[in-house]
Amino acid sequence: MVEFSNAYTYAVGALLLWGVWGIAANYSVERMDNMAVLLVTYLVGVGVVLALDPGAFGGVEFDAGLALSVLTGLAMSLGTVLFYRALDLGQLSGVTAIPALYFVVAFAYGVLVLGEPVSASQVAGVGLACVAVLLLVQ
Template identity: 30%
Template sequence: MAVVAIVLATACAVVYGTADFFGGLATRRSRVLAVVALTQITGLVFVLPLLPVLSGTPSAGALAWGVAAGLCGGLGVILFYRALAGGVMSVVAPTTATTSATLPVLAGLAMGERPEAAALCGVVLALAAVVLVSRSPGAPAGRATLSPIMQALASGLGFGAFFILLKQVPGDAGLWPLAGARLASAIGAGALALTTGRTLRPGKGALPAIIAAGILDMLANVLYLLAVQRGLLAVVAVLASLYPASTLLLARYVLGERLSALQTAGVGLALGAVALIASA
């Protein structure tokens, strides 16, 4: 697989993880739905000036794939937070992460992709890394109920579908599909807020983190789209799914949070997976 695709996918994971770090900071001061809606709007504002820079043809098909991806991704975010609110984090987070990473791998293989043996080994290592880095050492003890687990699975399917649908975008579409995706998710989040009577007003001091999260999340989407246009879905998507590793490292060195032994092992596996895939 092209080295450029591997570099772009790895950079995508780093940027996704950084966006989640800022999103996590924002949710400490604002309601989750407000953070989701405002980050989607921020991302849309960020990508609009880039549309003429990376020239593309805004065909109906390309926009349709983007809108479908945006709806799946937006639904995945909402279901993920609902699952976290009602379940055990140490069960919900790995379930979502593993599902979202595994689904594109299966889809890629079903579509006829055949990564080299070393790359496949790297994919397996990456899947294991996703599980480990998503474990939460501070999660409360107890048994997770069925509803949050089902929501976590559905959330992972939504994120995985987002990756798969963007792979279907024509190569000459530029960034137009991402604009369609972000418009769809922003409208969806805003409509949900209106129908449930939730405020979209950010909490005091949360706006800078929300803006940073929205811009970085869209930048990660751009990197992913460029990567998946140049490489295999089964490899690019699983590399992008390593984003929890960078979130953990930022929490460790910026906020002083401690990593568990499993999470540290997961970060090591993630680095090994990238190296193994790059050597293929």
């Protein structure tokens, strides 16, 4: 039986699903207004959360976690608005590559603010990923 407790297994699943999301979003914004697509996307997201965990709202506490969750939602939603608009204006192959580099922001934060250790190969990987995206958008 396949073990699904490894973080990288879940990460690969996210990669595949986000790939489908990018493709589906591209077709969606061709057929509907960007904001309507965003609304439907997040309504479905709420439905998925409630289907997976009907008691999810019971875990909401009015503390710093809630404030950070609100910030997370704002960043994700506004980023998605920009992503859908970019898809509406550009080509799928190039547009999806640029925001896929979001990990560079998190990597830099982890290293510079949180003081996480970094290796030369990690820095090279980030650099090569950036070069790859530059080549894709040419």
